[in-house]
Amino acid sequence: MASIDENEVKHLAELARIKLTDEEVPQLQRDLSKILDYVDALKQVNTDGLPEIAQVTGLKNGIRADEPMPASMEERDAILRNAPATEGGYFKVKEVFKS
Numbered sequence: 363m364a365s366i367d368e369n370e371v372k373h374l375a376e377l378a379r380i381k382l383t384d385e386e387v388p389q390l391q392r393d394l395s396k397i398l399d400y401v402d403a404l405k406q407v408n409t410d411g412l413p414e415i416a417q418v419t420g421l422k423n424g425i426r427a428d429e430p431m432p433a434s435m436e437e438r439d440a441i442l443r444n445a446p447a448t449e450g451g452y453f454k455v456k457e458v459f460k461s
Contacts, residue, residue, distance in 0.1 A: 368387055
């Protein structure tokens with residue numbers, strides 16, 4: 363049985379930016395251990411001779427061309443109202459690179 367300890371659960375939660383209560387940690391620990399057990403079981407399945415596949419539904423991706431489209435000022439303002447911070451009609455984000 364694959365097991366994951368409490369510290370690993372807390373570390374994963376921190377990486378995923380998930381706040382866990384002390385009561386939630388043991389349940390998540392059990393759930394993650396079950397997932398790891400399932401993955402271990404899948405590793406035991408003999409797949410020799412089977413073709414590699416990316417998906418099984420046969421559905422095709424309907425992606426459109428990524429082309430700029432003009433937006434009205436009302437549309438832009440409506441979108442920007444959802445942003446945590448804006449400046450000069452743009453999204454304002456934390457600096458990524460120091461100049």
